[in-house]
Amino acid sequence: MNTIEQLKVSGSHREIGRNIGHHFAGAIHRFFDNYIFLQEQLLPFLKNSTGQRIFQSYLKLHQSHCPQYIAELEGMADGSGRPFEEIFSVNLRGEIAGLIAAKQQHGNSTDGGVQSCTDCLVLIPGAALIGHNEDGSPAGYGNMFVLHASIDKLPTFSALCYPGFLPGNALGFNEFGIVHSINNVAPRPVNVGLARHFIARSLLEARSLEDAVRRVAIPDRAAGFNYNIGSHTERRIISVEVSPERHHVHEVQGYYTHTNHYLELHEQKQHITLSSRKRLDRSMTLCRSTFPSNSGHVLALLGDQTDRDYPIYRDATFPDDNATLCSGLFDLDNRQLRIYWDNPLEEPEKYTQFDM
Numbered sequence: 001m002n003t004i005e006q007l008k009v010s011g012s013h014r015e016i017g018r019n020i021g022h023h024f025a026g027a028i029h030r031f032f033d034n035y036i037f038l039q040e041q042l043l044p045f046l047k048n049s050t051g052q053r054i055f056q057s058y059l060k061l062h063q064s065h066c067p068q069y070i071a072e073l074e075g076m077a078d079g080s081g082r083p084f085e086e087i088f089s090v091n092l093r094g095e096i097a098g099l100i101a102a103k104q105q106h107g108n109s110t111d112g113g114v115q116s117c118t119d120c121l122v123l124i125p126g127a128a129l130i131g132h133n134e135d136g137s138p139a140g141y142g143n144m145f146v147l148h149a150s151i152d153k154l155p156t157f158s159a160l161c162y163p164g165f166l167p168g169n170a171l172g173f174n175e176f177g178i179v180h181s182i183n184n185v186a187p188r189p190v191n192v193g194l195a196r197h198f199i200a201r202s203l204l205e206a207r208s209l210e211d212a213v214r215r216v217a218i219p220d221r222a223a224g225f226n227y228n229i230g231s232h233t234e235r236r237i238i239s240v241e242v243s244p245e246r247h248h249v250h251e252v253q254g255y256y257t258h259t260n261h262y263l264e265l266h267e268q269k270q271h272i273t274l275s276s277r278k279r280l281d282r283s284m285t286l287c288r289s290t291f292p293s294n295s296g297h298v299l300a301l302l303g304d305q306t307d308r309d310y311p312i313y314r315d316a317t318f319p320d321d322n323a324t325l326c327s328g329l330f331d332l333d334n335r336q337l338r339i340y341w342d343n344p345l346e347e348p349e350k351y352t353q354f355d356m
Contacts, residue, residue, distance in 0.1 A: 004326075004341060004352055010150040013068040017075025020147065020161075025080040027143040027163035032082060034139035037097070038090055045100055046089055054099060055085070057192050058092055058222075069166060069198050076164060087164050091197040095222045098190030101271065116322055117183040118279050118312050119228050120287070120298050121256045123237045128332035130230050130237060131298035132181035133324045134160065134170050138316045140325045144170075146339070146354070157204040158354060160328065160339065168200035169225075171328045173337060173356045176207045177233040179330045183226035184260050186271040187243040193222035196242075200225060209236055216240055217247040226258050232332040232356060243268045255292050257283040257301075275320055278310035295329055302327045303345025313343050330356075 007023055009016040021028065032038055045051040063070050073091065077084035089096065116135040122128070134144075143163050150156045159172030173179040180203055199216055206212035209231045216227050217240070224243040230236065237252040241264050248264040250256065260276035262268045286292075286301050305311035309319055316323040327340040338351040 004144065004146060004339065006146045006148065008148045011152075012071070013151060014071040014075040016149055016151055017072035018079040019075075021076035021079025021082070023079075024145060024163050025082075027145070028076070028080045028082050028087075031139050031143045031163045032086060032090070035090070035137055036139075037093060037137070038086070041100060042089055042093060042096055043086070045096060046085065050103075051096075054096070054192060055089060058095070058195065059088060061193070062195065062198060065194060066198055066202070069201050072166060072201075080164070082164065090164055091166055092195050094184065094186070094197075095190050095192075095195050098186065098188060098223055102189055117181075117260060118283060118302065119181055119183055119226075119239075119258045120283060120292055120301050121228055121237050121239060121252045121258075122254075122292050122298060123235075123252045124254060124293060127294055128230065128232070128235055128237060129292075129295060129298050130179065130181055130228055130328075130330040130332075131295075131302050132171055132228070132328045132330075133302050133313065134326050134328065135314050135322045135324050136162070138323045141323065144325055146352075154205050155207065158337075159204060160326070166197050166201040168202075168204050169197045171330075171337075172204055173330070173354075174204055174206070177231050177335075177356065178203075178206045178209070178212055178229065179232070179332070179337070179356065180212070180227055180229045181328060181330075183228070183258055185224050185226050185241070185243075185262055186260070187224045187262070188269045188271060189244075190223045191221070191244050193220045193244065194218060196221070196223050196225045199242075200227070203227065203229070209234055209238060213238070213240060213247075213249060216242055221245075226260075226262075228258065230330060230332050232335050235332060237332070241265050255287050257287060259283070275310045275314075275322070278307055279312050282307055282312055295331065298329060299327070299340075299344040299348060302329075303343045305343075313345070
C-alpha cells in the first residue's frame with residue numbers, strides 16, 4: 001500500500017521552498033537517486049558543453065520571467081541539501097527529453113516520463129467529475145505528498161507533489177475553485193523557452209478558467225502539456241492541449257478521455273507511445289459500453305487492468321515500465337477531491353479526502 005504525507009507551509013516563495021526541502025529531504029534524495037531518467041540521461045547530458053549551454057539558457061530565461069519559482073527551487077535545494085542544478089534540471093525533464101531525442105533523431109529511449117497519466121472528464125446535469133491516474137516512475141512510490149500552501153497575497157492552494165518538483169505538475173486546486181490535472185505529451189521539436197513545469201506552477205494561481213487558459217497558453221513555450229481544468233464556481237470543465245506554438249481548448253460536454261498524445265492538435269508532430277494509444281482505446285471502449293455518469297464509473301475506468309501489457313491502472317510490469325502512483329477524483333458539485341493510494345476499483349475505500 002502506498003502512503004501520503006501532508007504539509008502546510010506559508011511565507012515567501014523561498015521560505016516555502018526551504019520548508020519543503022527540509023521536511024522532505026529524505027524523499028527528494030530517494031526519488032532522485034532512483035529516478036532512472038535523471039541518473040542515466042539527464043545528468044550525463046548536462047555534463048557536456050551542449051547540455052551546459054542549454055541549461056544556462058533555460059536558467060537565464062526563467063530567472064528573468066519567473067524569479068519567484070526559481071526562488072522556490074533554490075529554497076528546496078537549500079533545505080534538502082540537493083544541488084540546485086539537479087533540482088532545476090529535473091523540472092525541465094520534458095524539455096530536455098525532447099532535446100535529447102532530437103539530437104539522437106528518435107524519441108524511443110528518451111521519454112522522460114512521457115508515458116504518464118490517464119484522465120476521464122464528465123460534465124452532465126447530475127455530475128461534474130475529473131478522474132485522473134497519476135502515472136510515473138516507480139521511484140515515486142511512497143515519496144509523493146500533498147502540499148497546502150499560502151504564499152504572501154497569492155491564492156492559497158493544495159497540490160499533489162513529486163519530491164524536488166514545483167507544485168502543479170500532477171493535480172491541484174486553489175481557493176478560487178480552479179482545479180486541474182495534467183497529462184504528459186511529447187511534441188516535436190522542443191524549443192528553448194518557458195518550461196511546462198513552471199507554467200503548470202502558475203496555474204495554481206489562476207482565478208478563473210479564462211485566467212487559467214491565458215496562463216497555460218503564454219507565448220514562448222518550450223514544450224507542452226494537456227491541462228484538464230475545472231471550475232466549481234463556473235461549473236465548467238475544459239481540456240487544453242498545448243504545444244510550443246499552438247493550443248486548443250475543448251469544452252467538455254458529456255464525457256471526454258485523454259492520455260498522452262495530442263487528440264485535437266492534429267498537425268502537431270509528436271512522439272506517441274504504444275501505452276498511450278492502448279489506454280486511450282480502452283478508455284473509449286469503456287465509455288461507449290457504459291456512459292460514465294457517476295464517480296463509480298470513472299473509478300472503474302481508472303482501475304481497469306484488462307489489457308495486461310498496457311493497462312490503464314499500471315504496475316510497472318514488462319513491457320510497461322511506468323506505474324500508477326495514485327488516482328485522483330475531483331467532484332466539482334460536492335467540492336471534494338479524493339486521492340486513492342491503491343487501485344480504486346479494487347480498494348475504493350482507501351482514499352484521502354480534501355474539501356475544496
